[in-house]
Amino acid sequence: MYEELLLTILLTSVPLILAATGELVAERSGVLNLGVEGMMLMGAVAAFGAASLSGNVYLGILGGGLSGMLVAGIFGFFVLGLATNQVATGLALTIFGTGLSGLIGAPLVGKAIDGLPALVIPGLSELPLVGVLFQLDLLAYLSVLIVVLTSWFLMRTRGGLILRSVGINHDSAHALGYPVLWVRLGAVLFGGFMAGLAGAYLPLVLTPHWAEQMTAGRGWIALALVVFASWRPWRVVIGAVLFGGVTIMQLAGQAKGWTIPSQFLSMMPYIATIIVLVAISSRGRIQFGAPAHLGKSFHATR
Amino acid sequence: MGNAKLIIAALVVLIAAAVFYMIGQPPQEKETADSGALKVGFVYLTNPGDHGWTYAHEVGRQQLQDHFGDKIETSYVENVPEGPDAARVIRDLVAQGNKIIFTTSFGYMDPTLQVAGEYPDVYFDHITGYKRSANMATGNIRFYEGRYVQGVVAGLTTKSNQIGYLGAFPIPEVIQGINSFARGLRSVNPDASIKVVWVNSWYDPVKEADAAKVLIAEGADVLAQHTDSPAMLQTAEKAGVKGFGQSSDMHEFAPNAQLFSSVNNWGPYYIDQVQKVLDGSWTTGDGPDHWAGNTWKGIGDDFLVLTEFKNMPADVAAKAAAARDGIANGSLNIFEGPMQDNEGNEVLKAGQVMDDGGLWAMNYYVAGVEGKIPN
Known part of the structure; x- marks a missing residue:
């Protein structure tokens, strides 16, 4: 009972962790990509297509990530190459991804696949209470590893420092000789790959079929999580599990006959985001952690 | 300046591509001015x-x-x-x-x-x-008619006497379905009851799957849905429990879990x-x-067609068929008294049959459904 609910919460959180971590890196470099939803859908349709045509779910994972990266490349071309408005281009990417994934996915509707198998770790999975942590699938384990590596890269390496400096002040970074646009392109492509993986998690693990708009707004929640996490990778995990937890407890509460209105529980994650924003921003901009040049186009000055 | 020109060029290319794509589509409309059809x-x-x-x-x-x-x-x-x-x-x-x-x-x-x-x-x-x-x-x-037959099959299939039901929104059409299901369920199994979980969406596969997992964790071993995706049945298939498809035949998604599906015709x-x-x-x-x-x-009138009864013993399938045929020829009235709501209040006296106006005014659960309808 307890284990089943905890497992459901963890699995619901995985796509949020993946997408939010990718977006976090892009935003740290100063690029606001509102196209997460579109990239997730492209990842989902490519992952399902690759998995059902080849019969290999691992190819599905790869296909999902690469497809997300490909559409992120289109976004990068406009935003970085042509210095278009990031908000407008990101929204266009979501609309584009929603439509294109529906078009590509039309022949895949009504097909089913065997999803990604759970990798149960012997011994550890039999521990009381925490055993479910070791009954997840490859992508779920990978998501934790990616958060560890992302955190280490951003905070502990020279590359991470350069990436952050580009996000904080692209003119200074440019003056110091760093290739602002190439750094940002790399961050955007990483964000796209991660959003693609997040999308892939839906048809490969959670609901092994393809349907139009199956992400149902999870890309937007990932965007909110980045703010909730105040641009720190570990807080993304906390936020995602919290969000997953409230979602599942809202459903479980109904089944258990709790008298709290389900609408109230549904809005809890959003209220939590606002509270965190208020709490953090009241302590000043530096603590808040928003990259100073987030969402600003870079024009190289000679 | 160079950038602006590039953007314009890119837009022109995109629009041209879109126009050519649309021209390339087979026309859905044919000119039939002369045919008189x-x-x-x-x-x-x-x-x-x-x-x-x-x-x-x-x-x-x-x-x-x-x-x-x-x-x-x-x-x-x-x-x-x-x-x-x-x-x-x-x-x-x-x-x-x-x-x-x-x-x-x-x-x-x-x-x-x-x-x-x-x-x-x-x-x-x-x-x-x-x-x-x-x-x-x-x-x-009359979608609710199929749900009575679902209730009969669920009542004869469940071991835990706990049925899980996913609802989209608490509107009359969905309440009719839940109550009809409960009437079928209680007609064969007075100990079984239904837990309803509202997902507040017609279509959100992940949330539907999550709700199904929660209901299974709560002990439900037969699931029904009034939402649109096959996610619930796929979850049931994986967990080894049974369920019913929605709107179209979904057995390809859940070959061992789908008992039958009510198909809109x-x-x-x-x-x-x-x-x-x-x-x-x-x-x-x-x-x-x-x-x-x-x-x-x-x-x-064949407006609603039930798919083949599968994954159930022959005697259960026979009872399901009897309920279906009874509804079809009018010998079985789903909402015929005595009928009580789930708080014990009398809704219909013995022999009284609910009319269509009463069906659309349902704002209560009948006996067999747990909990209250959210406002």
Whole structure:
């Protein structure tokens, strides 16, 4: 009972962790990509297509990530190459991804696949209470590893420092000789790959079929999580599990006959985001952690 | 400057590509000015590949076309959002010469009524609505009838006596379904009860799967749904429990879990209505009887078709078939007294049968359903 609910919460959180971590890196470099939803859908349709045509779910994972990266490349071309408005281009990417994934996915509707198998770790999975942590699938384990590596890269390496400096002040970074646009392109492509993986998690693990708009707004929640996490990778995990937890407890509460209105529980994650924003921003901009040049186009000055 | 030129160039290329793509599409409309065939238009909510609601309408349209052959010409517009934009699409269909237009989702009700007022010589048929006018009729399926049979099968299948039920929104159509299911369930198994979880969405596969997992964790071993995706059945398949499909046959998603599915069969309605237009006997509810012009039929008229009973013992399948046939020939009344709500209040006295008005006014759960309807 307890284990089943905890497992459901963890699995619901995985796509949020993946997408939010990718977006976090892009935003740290100063690029606001509102196209997460579109990239997730492209990842989902490519992952399902690759998995059902080849019969290999691992190819599905790869296909999902690469497809997300490909559409992120289109976004990068406009935003970085042509210095278009990031908000407008990101929204266009979501609309584009929603439509294109529906078009590509039309022949895949009504097909089913065997999803990604759970990798149960012997011994550890039999521990009381925490055993479910070791009954997840490859992508779920990978998501934790990616958060560890992302955190280490951003905070502990020279590359991470350069990436952050580009996000904080692209003119200074440019003056110091760093290739602002190439750094940002790399961050955007990483964000796209991660959003693609997040999308892939839906048809490969959670609901092994393809349907139009199956992400149902999870890309937007990932965007909110980045703010909730105040641009720190570990807080993304906390936020995602919290969000997953409230979602599942809202459903479980109904089944258990709790008298709290389900609408109230549904809005809890959003209220939590606002509270965190208020709490953090009241302590000043530096603590808040928003990259100073987030969402600003870079024009190289000679 | 260079950037601006590039953007313009890119936009031109994109627009050109889009135009060429659209030109390349096979035209859905053929010119039939000379053939004299009756033109019939359809407005769809999603694309017919959704494997659910719109797919069922597309199957109905094809049956209609096959039935009348050269005498009629059908066409459809897909992915039409509910709301004001629908009126534009419906007007377009009128301008293309369609003489009868079916609008196939509840949210097209007001736009259809509006356009019907503008074109009194065109017939309009709105699906699942309640507003009618001089040239606008309504059609609906008694979806709840299939859910009674689901309840019978669930009551005979469950070991835990706990049924899980996913609801989209607490509206009368969904409440009818839950109550009908409960009547079937309690008719064969007085100890079984239904837990309802509202997902507050018609379509959110991940949330539907999550709700199914929660219900299974709560001990449910048979699941039913009034949401649109196959996610619940896939979850049931994985967990080794049973469930029922929605709108179309979903056994490919859950070969071992799907007991049966209630399939919406719109073909007979479309054929009836178009026949009436051809005969000149088409009628509406523009008169003293509010229900005239409304067609609401179920299993007995093949508006609702139950797929093969699978994954259950022969005696259960036989009882399911008996319930289905009883509903079809009218010998079994689903809402016939004595009937109590789930707080013990009497709703129907012994022998009393609920009328259609009572069905649409349901704002209570009958005995067998746990909890309360959210406000």
